[in-house]
Amino acid sequence: MAFNATVVTTSQWAAKPPHNAQFELTIPRYVLVHHTASQNPPRDPSRRTKDGAMVYARSIQNDHFRRGWSDSGHNFLNTTGGFVLEGRTGTVDAIRRGNCVRSAHAAQDPGKLPKGNESPGIENEGNFMSFPMGDTQWASLVILCAELCRALDVHPSNIRGHREFRSTNCPGDWLFGQLPRLRQEAATKMGIEISPAEAFGTGTGHELAMGDFGPQVMTLQMRLLGSGFSPGAIDGIFGENTRAAVIAFQREHNLKSPGRIDSSTRRALGL
Numbered sequence: 085m086a087f088n089a090t091v092v093t094t095s096q097w098a099a100k101p102p103h104n105a106q107f108e109l110t111i112p113r114y115v116l117v118h119h120t121a122s123q124n125p126p127r128d129p130s131r132r133t134k135d136g137a138m139v140y141a142r143s144i145q146n147d148h149f150r151r152g153w154s155d156s157g158h159n160f161l162n163t164t165g166g167f168v169l170e171g172r173t174g175t176v177d178a179i180r181r182g183n184c185v186r187s188a189h190a191a192q193d194p195g196k197l198p199k200g201n202e203s204p205g206i207e208n209e210g211n212f213m214s215f216p217m218g219d220t221q222w223a224s225l226v227i228l229c230a231e232l233c234r235a236l237d238v239h240p241s242n243i244r245g246h247r248e249f250r251s252t253n254c255p256g257d258w259l260f261g262q263l264p265r266l267r268q269e270a271a272t273k274m275g276i277e278i279s280p281a282e283a284f285g286t287g288t289g290h291e292l293a294m295g296d297f298g299p300q301v302m303t304l305q306m307r308l309l310g311s312g313f314s315p316g317a318i319d320g321i322f323g324e325n326t327r328a329a330v331i332a333f334q335r336e337h338n339l340k341s342p343g344r345i346d347s348s349t350r351r352a353l354g355l
Contacts (some may be wrong), residue, residue: 087179087235089228091160096119097138099145102155102173107185109178110202112236113297115229115243116190117263118158118207119255122145124215125164132165132220140209141169148188157188159204166224171207179235190249197299198319200249204232212256229266230273241282242298242345261341292345296322300355304345307353308333 122129129143130136140163145156156171163169170176174185189207190200206228210217217225233240245263246254264283271278285299292304302320308329309315316325329341334342337352345355 087176087231089168089231091176092138092167093142094170094173094178097141097169099156099170099173100149103248104154107154107172107174107187109181109183110186111315112184112232112238113199113202113242114197114203115232115236116200116203116205116246116249117225117229117237117243117255117259118189118205118246119212119259120161120209121254121256122208122209124210125218128164130163130165130167130209132163134165134167137161137163137165137167137169141171144171144207145174146224153188158207159184159187159211160206160228161210162206162221162225162228164168164221165220166220168224168228171205171308175202175204183197184235184236190246193250194269196251197244197249198301198321199297200246203238204236205246208255208259212259213253214256214258216258217262225274226266226269230270233270234274239282240267240274240276240278241285243267243270246284248299249273280351291341292322293343294322294327301326304330304353304355307355311353 088150130140141161148157155173158171159175160171161169172185172187178185184204187201187205190206192198229243243266245260246252248278268283297320301322302318305315305318305326311333313329315329315334332343334349340347
């Protein structure tokens, strides 16, 4: 679907060429929210201007080069002035084709969600441990999330925070606590309704089955393992091994819907 967010592209903010000639195209599962942990207004690096945003984007890219990365690690930068800038080169073109480019913003830690670097990561200028985001920046974040979910067919319940993928304070306690509001407002922008459980990131809106992913699947996998049925890797991905474990559990408990997590199987597993 179309991607209609207003984005300052890498060519427009004069990004340096990436060290890697071409980044791998990926199939996104999430939209990830970060913070830059930089100073907040009135000392914000971009000073809430478009020119300042472009200078800040160049500064971040240079810092990421110094870390040994091939390019900016994130896919988008959302500044305090509400300006959205492309991060990793090729991101916008990939999004318009329904893909993303492999990036470097969310490596997986043990026990955390996988495949963060296959999904678009949004850096939000500022430190949001306790500082609340301003209205202008919040509005641009909502629009960007809605457009990414629409273009990539990602459900708003899978707008996630960096700390769900890695042991980190990012995106800050305040911003992480605002994710239910962000999911709800993004869904409203998309013209769809989501349940309270989906807004809080604990529901999928349908029975879990092959191909699903996310924290709900990871919880399912841990419950299966605790019940003596190995789902394979605890990776939050409903694959063949998880399906086989579900079927074995259902057979032992005389449950229907083989391989799918319907309401009766949820109750039996305590989900």
